[in-house]
Amino acid sequence: ESFIFCGCANGIVRVFHTHNLLYLTNLPKPHYLGIDVAADKMLRMADAAWPDTIALAFDPSHHWLSCVYKDHSVYIWDVKDTSQVRKVWSDLFHSSFVWNVEVYPEFEDHKGSLPPGSFLTCSSDNTIRCWNLENGAQAGLQKNGYSNVSITESQPGPGVR
Numbered sequence: 576e577s578f579i580f581c582g583c584a585n586g587i588v589r590v591f592h593t594h595n596l597l598y599l600t601n602l603p604k605p606h607y608l609g610i611d612v613a614a615d616k617m618l619r620m621a622d623a624a625w626p627d628t629i630a631l632a633f634d635p636s637h638h639w640l641s642c643v644y645k646d647h648s649v650y651i652w653d654v655k656d657t658s659q660v661r662k663v664w665s666d667l668f669h670s671s672f673v674w675n676v677e678v679y680p681e682f683e684d685h686k687g688s689l690p691p692g693s694f695l696t697c698s699s700d701n702t703i704r705c706w707n708l709e710n711g712a713q714a715g716l717q718k719n720g721y722s723n724v725s726i727t728e729s730q731p732g733p734g735v736r
Contacts, residue, residue, distance in 0.1 A: 578654070580633060580640055586625025588642060590657055599657050602640070605650050605665070639663055646670050669698035679705075 577593040586604040591597060607623035626644035633640050638655035647668040653661045679693040693707045 578633075578657070580631050580654075582628030582631045582642065584627045586628060586644065588628050588631065588640070588652075590654065600660070602642070602652055602654070602660050603662070605642070605644055605648055606667070608646060669696065669700050669702065669704065671698050671700035673698045 578599070579591040579593055579596070581589045581591065583589060586607075588602040590599045590602065592599060604625045607620060607625050626646035626648060628642055629645050630643040631640060633654075638653060640652045640654050642650045642652065644650070647670050648666065649668075650665040651663040653663050673696050675697050677695045679687065679689045679695060681687070681691045689705060690707055693705060695703060695705050697703045
């Protein structure tokens with residue numbers, strides 16, 4: 576089957592048949608705006624708003640649709656079965672300028688707070704993010720449900736610049 580994908584405002588992506596433009600479905604929405612990516616639970620808010628969809632690219636060999644959203648997040652959806660679309664991968668990036676990147680040191684005794692391969696970024700979006708590009712899971716640290724490489728995010732307290 577061949578499809579037409581239409582990215583819209585508020586996180587909506589609509590799917591249509593190519594030959595007759597028949598509407599099939601909407602893809603699942605990404606995370607809502609203002610989500611606390613460091614939280615354990617992915618709660619839905621009643622008055623939530625989602626980032627606008629700004630770019631789409633389809634990989635016909637895998638049946639994957641890549642979506643870029645206005646908040647700088649990227650999601651890859653498996654659309655082989657449009658009745659059961661599933662997320663393959665996602666990542667949340669800073670939503671504003673990155674001011675600094677610091678590589679977390681690797682200790683010989685492996686007693687650091689973060690796993691090897693970690694680095695930290697701070698941004699004018701008022702967040703500090705800890706990232707890790709390693710595939711293996713480290714005891715005590717979990718990747719959040721919205722991002723494949725980000726471990727956690729924090730917001731500095733008042734007066735911290």
